[in-house]
Amino acid sequence: MTTTVTSKGQVTIPKSVRDLLGIKPGSKVDFLRAKDGSIVLVPHDSKRPVSRFAQLRGHAGAGLDTDAIMALTRGES
Template sequence: MTKGATAKGQVTIPRAVRDMLGIVPGSKVDFHRAPDGSVVLTRADRNRPASRFEKLRGHAGKGLDTDAIMALTRGET
């Protein structure tokens, strides 16, 4: 997708990119030059949005304690 720059050098960040990076009005962004010469846009005012896997990370609730797990592996239940 190609975007043209305004007379002030401004460009519109496509919605898909804004959504992916979590950019909302007032967000700060950084531009970095990659080793291959390309320019990378990142959100500067907070860490990168959590991936779909990071969103799933956490505690699933009260689980079995060690004694219960050991009893299950020994067939004591």
């Protein structure tokens, strides 16, 4: 799909793309840079891709206090 940039820097997002992304009049969109350098258009309120570092984050589990976590770390029962 090809579109033309106006003198004001505006473009019309093709209807099929708007429908696919759920973009309606007044919607906000973000332009994200992909790893390969390309630019990706996403709805502003959509979930952003999780970084490889965020995927590594976690927690010790519900209901564990600091003492219990330390005991697990030390190998204590």
